[in-house]
Amino acid sequence: MSDYILIARNLTKTYSQASGKLGFGHTEVKALDDVSINLQEGSTLAVVGESGSGKSTLARCLLQLQPLDSGEVLFQGRDLAALSGPELRRERKHLQMIFQDPFASLNPRMKIGEIVGEGLAVHGLGNAGEQRNKVEKMLKRVGMSKADMQRYPHEFSGGQRQRIGIARALVLQPKVVVCDEPVSALDVSIQAQILLLLKELQQEMALSYLFISHDLRVVRHIADEVLVMHQGKVVEQGKVSDVYAAPAQEYTRNLLNSIPGRKAMAA
Amino acid sequence: MKSAPLLQIEGLTVSPVVAPGHLLVNNVSFSLESGKTICIVGESGSGKSLTALSVMGLIPPQLKRQGGKIVFQDQDLTGLTNEQMRDIRGKRIGMIFQEPMTSLNPVLTIGYQIGEPLTVHLGLKGKALKARIANLLEQVGIPANRANAYPDELSGGQRQRVMIAMSIACEPVMLIADEPTTALDVTVQAQILKLLDELKTRMNMGMLFITHDFGVVADIADNVVVMFRGEIAESGAVSQVLKHPQHPYTMALLACVPDVEGKKPLKPIDYAWLNEAAA
Numbered sequence: 001m002s003d004y005i006l007i008a009r010n011l012t013k014t015y016s017q018a019s020g021k022l023g024f025g026h027t028e029v030k031a032l033d034d035v036s037i038n039l040q041e042g043s044t045l046a047v048v049g050e051s052g053s054g055k056s057t058l059a060r061c062l063l064q065l066q067p068l069d070s071g072e073v074l075f076q077g078r079d080l081a082a083l084s085g086p087e088l089r090r091e092r093k094h095l096q097m098i099f100q101d102p103f104a105s106l107n108p109r110m111k112i113g114e115i116v117g118e119g120l121a122v123h124g125l126g127n128a129g130e131q132r133n134k135v136e137k138m139l140k141r142v143g144m145s146k147a148d149m150q151r152y153p154h155e156f157s158g159g160q161r162q163r164i165g166i167a168r169a170l171v172l173q174p175k176v177v178v179c180d181e182p183v184s185a186l187d188v189s190i191q192a193q194i195l196l197l198l199k200e201l202q203q204e205m206a207l208s209y210l211f212i213s214h215d216l217r218v219v220r221h222i223a224d225e226v227l228v229m230h231q232g233k234v235v236e237q238g239k240v241s242d243v244y245a246a247p248a249q250e251y252t253r254n255l256l257n258s259i260p261g262r263k264a265m266a267a
Numbered sequence: 268m269k270s271a272p273l274l275q276i277e278g279l280t281v282s283p284v285v286a287p288g289h290l291l292v293n294n295v296s297f298s299l300e301s302g303k304t305i306c307i308v309g310e311s312g313s314g315k316s317l318t319a320l321s322v323m324g325l326i327p328p329q330l331k332r333q334g335g336k337i338v339f340q341d342q343d344l345t346g347l348t349n350e351q352m353r354d355i356r357g358k359r360i361g362m363i364f365q366e367p368m369t370s371l372n373p374v375l376t377i378g379y380q381i382g383e384p385l386t387v388h389l390g391l392k393g394k395a396l397k398a399r400i401a402n403l404l405e406q407v408g409i410p411a412n413r414a415n416a417y418p419d420e421l422s423g424g425q426r427q428r429v430m431i432a433m434s435i436a437c438e439p440v441m442l443i444a445d446e447p448t449t450a451l452d453v454t455v456q457a458q459i460l461k462l463l464d465e466l467k468t469r470m471n472m473g474m475l476f477i478t479h480d481f482g483v484v485a486d487i488a489d490n491v492v493v494m495f496r497g498e499i500a501e502s503g504a505v506s507q508v509l510k511h512p513q514h515p516y517t518m519a520l521l522a523c524v525p526d527v528e529g530k531k532p533l534k535p536i537d538y539a540w541l542n543e544a545a546a
Contacts (some may be wrong), residue, residue, distance in 0.1 A: 016300075050453075158311075181515055187311050188520070189522050189523050191525075192525075192535040195525075195536040196535060216527065217526065218525055220525060220527055221533060239531070244528075250445050254454060257457075258457040259482060259527055260480060260483045261480075261483065261486050262482070
């Protein structure tokens with residue numbers, strides 16, 4: 001039990017949507033329907049599913065970026081949903097997120113040094129000099145240089161921006177990192193670089209990843225366990241090697257069979 | 268005797284107007300037969316989309332075609348005026364783009380948008396037009412009574428089906444598809460690829476398919492052209508290129524595609540090594 005760093009129990013979240021001809025009616029969409037997860041310390045749990053399956057809602061609800069309807073999220077034994085604002089803020093530095101779109105997730109008016117250093121400043125970790133040092137070291141680790149701190153996001157390519165996004169999340173030395181489709185906007189050559197970087201950093205910093213993806217080929221490479229979602233429900237979960245070798249559910253089988261080039265590339 | 272190919276590109280070269288020495292597409296040649304699919308693969312910036320845009324005569328005004336021939340059904344497209352090109356685009360060459368949401372007009376019904384090329388190119392009106400629209404929708408697997416729906420009422424996969432219906436409306440002999448499934452879920456992607464393949468066979472079209480996904484290439488292509496920095500690194504039959512790549516770039520690119528079995532270690536492209544190998 002104790003080696004689970006993040007546990008979520010019976011999460012539900014319902015969105016209400018205007019419907020009908022004039023929009024007076026409303027329908028309820030269950031984005032999360034009794035979802036439970038266990039994230040083991042130092043491992044990677046992948047959440048896969050199609051658009052609308054609720055995987056991004058799950059990520060947002062776990063980090064308390066969106067209120068839950070019911071359920072509890074235990075991080076190192078503390079229920080995040082029950083924490084007050086300031087307490088939650090303190091826990092947040094242990095829970096960071098890497099976003100999908102490297103073009104939309106960096107403020108175009110801030111320099112890279114400011115973007116990566118903002119979290120340190122907000123949480124008041126160290127004095128200005130120490131913060132600069134940390135930012136510089138982290139940027140170096142993800143393959144950027146000291147000079148890049150003075151530059152703006154538009155000066156970088158998609159892959160470089162994703163490295164900056166990773167540095168921003170990891171400079172706080174978090175314990176859990178939620179990666180929301182971190183490589184789906186990238187070319188396959190850049191994707192391979194970023195996946196390897198994420199794996200190395202996981203080892204070095206003892207990170208636990210919740211990895212959200214719709215690409216089953218990527219999941220096979222990065223994850224230890226996988227959770228398949230469909231219409232807000234968990235369809236299947238287990239070890240990646242088991243689920244891929246012998247999917248128990250029809251839906252999972254269908255998903256795996258849809259991977260392009262599966263037959264042709266296997267030989 | 269073999270007849271002339273449907274499309275033959277020879278020595279196509281494109282560069283910016285202000286920097287004629289900077290070749291974005293460099294001496295690209297390949298040909299496409301009726302009823303076959305050729306895939307152009309490469310990373311962003313490799314020139315694959317520019318090659319397709321050149322065929323349609325749609326390269327942006329700040330770029331210029333410096334040389335090369337594009338022969339389509341024995342006619343060199345590079346000598347044509349805009350007026351003449353308009354008669355070919357949409358009629359004899361169909362096009363499908365990546366983003367189904369931005370390529371459809373949100374304030375017009377899908378029936379109207381599918382009907383537009385039919386009116387413009389074939390002069391269809393009234394009942395005949397309606398019947399043809401219904402027939403096209405059915406061909407791409409959308410119920411005919413959805414013709415009055417607006418794009419926002421449809422899912423991403425359905426929108427892409429509408430785009431396909433528009434592109435095949437005038438029964439083109441060639442279809443150009445620029446990453447048509449990149450924005451879609453895997454299950455929907457599999458359906459759309461199957462649909463395109465069926466239509467291609469039934470209508471005996473030649474298909475020029477642009478993608479960055481080797482999995483898609485393996486599923487749909489007969490021949491493949493691998494582009495790197497504006498040049499063709501390697502081209503040939505799909506089984507040949509995927510199983511026995513000859514060019515170091517193709518090998519490197521294939522090595523960074525994650526496999527479903529998870530047996531193969533991922534290897535990012537080592538560009539320094541590649542430069543040496545090329546030299």
